[in-house]
Amino acid sequence: MELEPSFAHMGLDGRLLQAIAELGWAKPTLIQEKAIPLALEGKDLLARARTGSGKTAAYAIPLLQHLLQVKMSPLVMEQAVRGLVLVPTKELGQQVLQMIRQLTAYCSRDVRVADVSGQVDMSAQRPILMEKPDVVVGTPSRVLAHLQGHSLSLRHSLEVLVLDEADLLFSFGFEEDLKNLLW
Ligand SMILES: Nc1ncnc2c1ncn2[C@@H]1O[C@H](COP(=O)(O)OP(=O)(O)OP(=O)(O)O)[C@@H](O)[C@H]1O
Numbered sequence: 779m780e781l782e783p784s785f786a787h788m789g790l791d792g793r794l795l796q797a798i799a800e801l802g803w804a805k806p807t808l809i810q811e812k813a814i815p816l817a818l819e820g821k822d823l824l825a826r827a828r829t830g831s832g833k834t835a836a837y838a839i840p841l842l843q844h845l846l847q848v849k850m851s852p853l854v855m856e857q858a859v860r861g862l863v864l865v866p867t868k869e870l871g872q873q874v875l876q877m878i879r880q881l882t883a884y885c886s887r888d889v890r891v892a893d894v895s896g897q898v899d900m901s902a903q904r905p906i907l908m909e910k911p912d913v914v915v916g917t918p919s920r921v922l923a924h925l926q927g928h929s930l931s932l933r934h935s936l937e938v939l940v941l942d943e944a945d946l947l948f949s950f951g952f953e954e955d956l957k958n959l960l961w
Contacts, residue, residue: 781940782802782805782956784805784806785798785805785806785839788814788815788818788839789818790839790841790843791842791843791846791885793846793882793884793885794839794842794843794846794884794925796883796884797880797881797882797883797884798839798881799885800883801880801881802928803835806832806834807827807831807835807836808827808831809825809827809832809833809836810832810835810839813825813837814836814840815834817837817840817841818840818844819923821952822827823837824944825837828914833942834873834877834942837863837884837942838877838878838881841863841913841938841940841961842878842882842889844861844887844938845860845861845888845912846885846889848860848937849888852883857909858910858912858935859907859910859911859913859930859931859932859935859936860912860913860916860936860937860938861912861913861914861937861938862913862915862916862932862938862939863887863913863914863915863916863940863942864896864916864917864918864921864939864940864947864959865866865915865916865943865947866942866943866947866952867917867941867950868917869933870896870916871894871896871917871942872893872894872895874893874915875891875893875915875953878891878913878915879891881928889912889913890909890913891910891912891913891914891915892911892913893914894907894914894915894916894924895915895920896916896917896920900920900923900924900929903924903929904927906926907924907929907930908929908936914930917952918947918956918959919952919955921959922955922958922959925959939960
């Protein structure tokens with residue numbers, strides 16, 4: 779007999795499970811059921827599913843689980859930007875930020891997230907980045923500008939990279955920025 783897919787069977791941190799319960803999500807969507815266990819194993823994934831199928835949480839949940847594990851490790855870890863989510867538009871950046879905020883409702887002190895996708899002035903984002911949020915969400919152009927302006931550094935700290943709506947990212951004229959960012 780096959781077990782019903784459930785978040786509880788995925789070995790997630792209790793604080794994430796609590797937030798998921800509060801969101802009223804009874805069970806993972808198909809993409810979440812397929813992607814989360816693989817991502818938790820540390821596999822690289824390329825996933826595709828239709829709009830509204832829960833893709834954001836499919837990458838956000840394993841990303842947050844990884845960060846919570848790192849933060850709970852007995853080794854003293856320096857605060858660092860360990861997760862980067864690249865998005866093609868600032869509107870999507872805000873949606874992603876909101877989803878991550880909801881998922882971190884019970885661990886917002888342990889996992890901090892900043893959205894630099896361009897809705898506010900770069901100089902206003904600088905002090906936020908200087909505090910090294912655990913996750914940065916942003917458009918490639920803005921992330922690159924912060925890297926070049928030395929308000930953000932990823933070289934020795936980045937552990938998880940997400941390209942949300944990768945097809946759009948590569949078709950929005952971001953290709954040059956992405957190359958500069960990733961290579
Ligand atoms: N397991 C779940 N059960 C119920 N609702 C869920 C679940 N996962 C996500 N949702 C909800 O489904 C909606 C769509 O999720 P999400 O925005 O992640 O989809 P998406 O596939 O990323 O969409 P898009 O392609 O538009 O970015 C959101 O309102 C989210 O809260």
